Amino acid sequence: MLQKKDFRKQAHIVADMIADHLENIEQFRVKPDLQPGDIRSRLPEYAPGNTEAFADILKAYNDIIVPGITQWQHPGFMALFPSNASYESILAEMLVSGLAVNTMNWDTSPAATELEERMLEWLRDICGLPKHWKGVLQDTASIATLTACIAAREKATHFAIQQKGSAGKTLVVYCSDQTHYSIEKAAMSAGIGKENVIKIPTDEKFALRADLLEQQMQKDIADGKLPCMVAATLGTTNSLAFDPLKAIGDICNTYRCWLHVDAAYAGTAFILEEYRHYLDGIELADSYVFNPHKWMMIQFDCSAFYVKDPMHLQKVFSYDPEYLKKQNSAAINYKDWGIPLGRRFRALKIWFVLRSMGIAGLQEKIRGHITLAQSFFNAIKNEPKWEIMAPFAMNVLCIRHVPEAGMRSEQLNAHNKELLQKINADGRFDLSGTTLRGEYVIRVVIGQSYVEEKHVESLIELLLELSASS
Ligand SMILES: *Cc1c(COP(=O)(O)O)cnc(C)c1O
Numbered sequence: 001m002l003q004k005k006d007f008r009k010q011a012h013i014v015a016d017m018i019a020d021h022l023e024n025i026e027q028f029r030v031k032p033d034l035q036p037g038d039i040r041s042r043l044p045e046y047a048p049g050n051t052e053a054f055a056d057i058l059k060a061y062n063d064i065i066v067p068g069i070t071q072w073q074h075p076g077f078m079a080l081f082p083s084n085a086s087y088e089s090i091l092a093e094m095l096v097s098g099l100a101v102n103t104m105n106w107d108t109s110p111a112a113t114e115l116e117e118r119m120l121e122w123l124r125d126i127c128g129l130p131k132h133w134k135g136v137l138q139d140t141a142s143i144a145t146l147t148a149c150i151a152a153r154e155k156a157t158h159f160a161i162q163q164k165g166s167a168g169k170t171l172v173v174y175c176s177d178q179t180h181y182s183i184e185k186a187a188m189s190a191g192i193g194k195e196n197v198i199k200i201p202t203d204e205k206f207a208l209r210a211d212l213l214e215q216q217m218q219k220d221i222a223d224g225k226l227p228c229m230v231a232a233t234l235g236t237t238n239s240l241a242f243d244p245l246k247a248i249g250d251i252c253n254t255y256r257c258w259l260h261v262d263a264a265y266a267g268t269a270f271i272l273e274e275y276r277h278y279l280d281g282i283e284l285a286d287s288y289v290f291n292p293h294k295w296m297m298i299q300f301d302c303s304a305f306y307v308k309d310p311m312h313l314q315k316v317f318s319y320d321p322e323y324l325k326k327q328n329s330a331a332i333n334y335k336d337w338g339i340p341l342g343r344r345f346r347a348l349k350i351w352f353v354l355r356s357m358g359i360a361g362l363q364e365k366i367r368g369h370i371t372l373a374q375s376f377f378n379a380i381k382n383e384p385k386w387e388i389m390a391p392f393a394m395n396v397l398c399i400r401h402v403p404e405a406g407m408r409s410e411q412l413n414a415h416n417k418e419l420l421q422k423i424n425a426d427g428r429f430d431l432s433g434t435t436l437r438g439e440y441v442i443r444v445v446i447g448q449s450y451v452e453e454k455h456v457e458s459l460i461e462l463l464l465e466l467s468a469s470s
Contacts, residue, residue: 025073038068086449102344154316206236246284403467
C-alpha cells in the first residue's frame, strides 16, 4: 500500500500525466480501432498475490488503458452528445477524490450538502428556471427521470403503489415518438409497463403534437386508465426538437397529470436569453432535468433534477417514517430526495466551473459552439449533393449525402451508412447515424469543450472528399 510520502510524489506524476494527455489528445483516434476482448486479453487473469510497484501500474495504464479509450475530450468527438470536461472541473474532481466523502445526509457532509443546495439555485437562476423550484443532483438524467416517474406514480395513485403495490388501475405515461428511451426505461422500472408508454406522433419539426396528446388522454380516461405522467423533451436526442411546453402543460393541468421535462442536453443553452422562449410554459412543469455534465463543461457525472414540490418528493423517497414530524428541520438530507443512499460530492465542480468561467464566460463558450455549428450548416447547405434533414437548432445537425437525384430511400440509407463508416475510419472525428421517419441521417454535434473553427473546417473537407469519391 502506498504511504504518505509516496502519495505526494505519485500525485504530481499523475497530474503531469493528465496534463500531457489533454495537451496531446489529438494524437489519438477519437475511437480506438479495437475488437471486443482486445483489452481484456492484455490483463492478467488473476489479481496479483503480492504488491506491485506503482510505477509499473501507471505504465500499464498508459500502455493498455489510454489507447483503448474512446476520447470523449477530443475536439473531434461529435457523435453522441458530449460529456464535456474543463480544467476547472478536473481539478475539482481531484479534490473531491481526496476528500472521499459521502453526501447522504446533512451531517455526513454539511459543506457538501449546502454547496449542492446553493449550486442548484445558481444553475436554476442562470438558466431562467422558476425561482421557487428546488433541486438535487443525480448521477444521470435516466435516474432523474425514473425518480420523477415514481413521484408521479405516487401522486396519481395517492401513494397506493408505494403502500400496497397496486392501484387497481392501469397507469399511462405519454411522450413523443422522438423521446429518449430513458422515459420508457423509467416507466418499465417504475412498474408502469412498457405497453403503457404511449408515444404520441410528432409534427414536421419532430415536436410532440399536443392535440393528439389530448385526444389520447381523453380516450384512456374513458377506458378507465389513469394518466400518470407526460414527459416533454426540450432538445430531442435525434434532431434537437423542442416539444411545445405551454400546450402540453395546459393539458397536464386540465387532466391533473404530472409534467416531467427532459432537457438533458439542450438545458445548458438556456443560459442564453435568446433560447429561453423554448421554456415558455415551464412554470406548469412538476419536474425537470438537465445535465450540466453534457454541455456545461462540468464533467460526468452531474445531472440537475428540479421539482416544483420538494415535500412530495421527500414523502415518496424518505424512508424515515418519522420524517414528517421533523419538517421544521433546516437541514436538507439529500438521501430523501431520490433512490440512492450514498451520493458523490458533485457540487464542487459546479462551483469551480461557474466561478472560474463566470456566467459571461459560459455564455461565450456556448454561443461559440452554436456559431461553429452555424458555419457548418451554411457550408453543407451550399453543397448541391448534401441535404439538411431536420430543422437546425443550436448545434446538432442531421445531414445526408445524395449522390444522384431520384435515388430511392433504401439506396440512400445504405449509401449514407457506408459513408459514415468511412468518415469514422479516418479517426479524427466520430459522428453518429440515426433514423428520422425511415431516412438514415448522419448526425453531427459540434459542442466539445475545445472544438475550434479549424476542426469544423477539416470535417467539412473530409465530408466533401469522401463523398466525392463514393
Ligand atoms: C443524454 C440524454 C438522456 C440520458 O442522459 P443520461 O444522463 O445519460 O441518463 C436523456 N434524455 C435526453 C434528451 C438526452 O439527451
